[in-house]
Amino acid sequence: MADIFTAENLQFMLKGAGFSLLLALGAVAIGCVLGIIFAIFKLSKNKILNFFGNVYVEIFRGTPMLLQILFFYLGVPVLYQRITGTRMNANPYIVGLIALSFNSGAYQTELIRSGIQGVDKGQWEACETLGISYKTMMKEIILPQAFKQIIPPLVSEFIMLIKDSSLISNIGALELLYSAQVLGKKYYDYLDPLIIAAVMYLTMTIVISWLAKKLERRLSVSD
Amino acid sequence: MIKVEHLYKNFGDFKALKDISLEINDGEIVSLIGPSGSGKSTLLRCIHGLEKADKGTVYLDGERMDPADKAKYAAQRRKMGFVFQHFNLFNNKTVLENCMLAPMSVGGKSEEEARAIAMEYLGKVGMADKIDSYPSRLSGGQKQRAAIARALCMNPEMMLFDEPTSALDPEMIKEVLDVMKELGRQGMTMIVVTHEMGFARKVGNRVVFLEAGEIIEENESEAFFSAPSSDRAKDFLSKVFYD
Ligand SMILES: Nc1ncnc2c1ncn2[C@@H]1O[C@H](COP(=O)(O)OP(=O)(O)O)[C@@H](O)[C@H]1O
Numbered sequence: 001m002a003d004i005f006t007a008e009n010l011q012f013m014l015k016g017a018g019f020s021l022l023l024a025l026g027a028v029a030i031g032c033v034l035g036i037i038f039a040i041f042k043l044s045k046n047k048i049l050n051f052f053g054n055v056y057v058e059i060f061r062g063t064p065m066l067l068q069i070l071f072f073y074l075g076v077p078v079l080y081q082r083i084t085g086t087r088m089n090a091n092p093y094i095v096g097l098i099a100l101s102f103n104s105g106a107y108q109t110e111l112i113r114s115g116i117q118g119v120d121k122g123q124w125e126a127c128e129t130l131g132i133s134y135k136t137m138m139k140e141i142i143l144p145q146a147f148k149q150i151i152p153p154l155v156s157e158f159i160m161l162i163k164d165s166s167l168i169s170n171i172g173a174l175e176l177l178y179s180a181q182v183l184g185k186k187y188y189d190y191l192d193p194l195i196i197a198a199v200m201y202l203t204m205t206i207v208i209s210w211l212a213k214k215l216e217r218r219l220s221v222s223d
Numbered sequence: 224m225i226k227v228e229h230l231y232k233n234f235g236d237f238k239a240l241k242d243i244s245l246e247i248n249d250g251e252i253v254s255l256i257g258p259s260g261s262g263k264s265t266l267l268r269c270i271h272g273l274e275k276a277d278k279g280t281v282y283l284d285g286e287r288m289d290p291a292d293k294a295k296y297a298a299q300r301r302k303m304g305f306v307f308q309h310f311n312l313f314n315n316k317t318v319l320e321n322c323m324l325a326p327m328s329v330g331g332k333s334e335e336e337a338r339a340i341a342m343e344y345l346g347k348v349g350m351a352d353k354i355d356s357y358p359s360r361l362s363g364g365q366k367q368r369a370a371i372a373r374a375l376c377m378n379p380e381m382m383l384f385d386e387p388t389s390a391l392d393p394e395m396i397k398e399v400l401d402v403m404k405e406l407g408r409q410g411m412t413m414i415v416v417t418h419e420m421g422f423a424r425k426v427g428n429r430v431v432f433l434e435a436g437e438i439i440e441e442n443e444s445e446a447f448f449s450a451p452s453s454d455r456a457k458d459f460l461s462k463v464f465y466d
């Protein structure tokens with residue numbers, strides 16, 4: 001078993017961990033943009049926008065993440081071929097990022113919606129009496145205050161994404177879990193690579209929780 | 224000048240305002256007084272457009288305020304500054320940023336211009352040394368003075384105050400009333416919902432007494448307080464003055 005712990009193998013797995021982290025970071029960022037848009041849709045007075053907001057959230061929260069990943073990886077290319085008649089090669093990293101982003105976006109929609117609703121009504125009215133536009137109000141006043149309230153659940157969401165990014169292994173993206181599986185196959189030993197992967201996942205999630213607590217404390221000092 | 228004509232406002236089945244007509248001339252300070260729940264805030268909010276009246280019209284400088292005419296309506300609303308009981312300063316902005324946001328994003332001012340305007344009004348309300356503080360670090364009186372400065376930065380023609388001192392500790396009431404008195408002295412048109420009878424009597428020119436959504440009595444301040452003509456106003460005054 002000792003020969004599995006080579007610098008080369010560890011580096012291989014660290015690279016996988018890096019991909020996992022990047023995928024989660026990308027997905028939390030893109031999901032955040034989607035979350036803001038669909039939260040505004042859901043809170044809008046416009047019934048059509050409400051409808052799109054609801055459908056989006058229900059679909060992505062109500063179906064398995066693995067199904068969503070496979071749909072984007074295997075389903076969408078078929079759809080593309082049917083419509084355009086040409087083949088499309090799906091890159092597992094990009095497809096994985098898209099699937100994770102859309103999934104996270106649905107959860108973040110609900111978080112951001114509750115954050116926005118938690119902002120004191122008086123903040124909206126003050127903007128209204130000053131003639132401040134909806135866009136400026138959202139960007140300068142409402143969203144910053146909404147996000148401050150939802151930092152803890154957003155961090156949980158990010159940690160979930162780091163773990164859920166392992167599902168991308170199913171479509172062959174070399175993230176952390178798939179890297180462990182590759183090594184396991186090579187050495188006929190799954191135990192050690194899986195333990196190493198677990199330690200790496202834990203390190204990432206613990207460090208992130210710790211950083212988030214520090215950030216939260218810093219922000220609560222500023223007001 | 225503001226003119227309110229036959230204004231009605233319901234919340235569901237509840238009639239909050241019934242046939243309110245009222246005129247406020249330029250430079251006048253009108254106090255809206257009356258028991259809690261009588262519709263004072265609702266009237267003020269209908270005048271500004273924070274609440275939509277069910278019926279009736281508000282005229283500003285002789286021109287009808289019509290929400291359907293969006294650009295004009297927005298310009299009309301900008302002529303009215305609004306001060307809330309609970310200040311409603313932007314929590315995530317410093318005092319200075321609170322005052323600069325609207326002049327820059329609505330008034331089209333440059334950052335330097337907005338800063339100069341904000342500093343001018345913050346100076347006038349005695350907040351020059353607190354410009355970099357966040358609202359949570361201010362006392363109630365300081366918050367309200369900053370909120371008044373913020374409204375003034377948009378250069379309004381008139382100011383609407385909804386119980387500006389009701390959320391304050393007693394020792395901070397005067398510093399806010401002083402700022403308002405000075406504003407009035409400089410000719411600002413003001414409508415003030417207040418329970419500060421001393422202010423209504425000495426600083427205000429006229430009193431409008433509301434009860435159950437109706438104007439019961441309307442008179443010059445001194446006359447109203449020395450000799451209220453309606454029984455309900457007499458009754459109200461006997462309750463607010465302790466002797
Ligand atoms: N948004 C609202 N929804 C339902 N009822 C309301 C609303 N705002 C005010 N009211 C009711 O209208 C009446 C007048 O309220 P308000 O104008 O706030 O009174 P005041 O400012 O004189 O104390 C009260 O009975 C109040 O409960």
Ligand SMILES: [Mg+2]
Pocket residue numbers: 263264265386
């Ligand atoms: Mg009120």
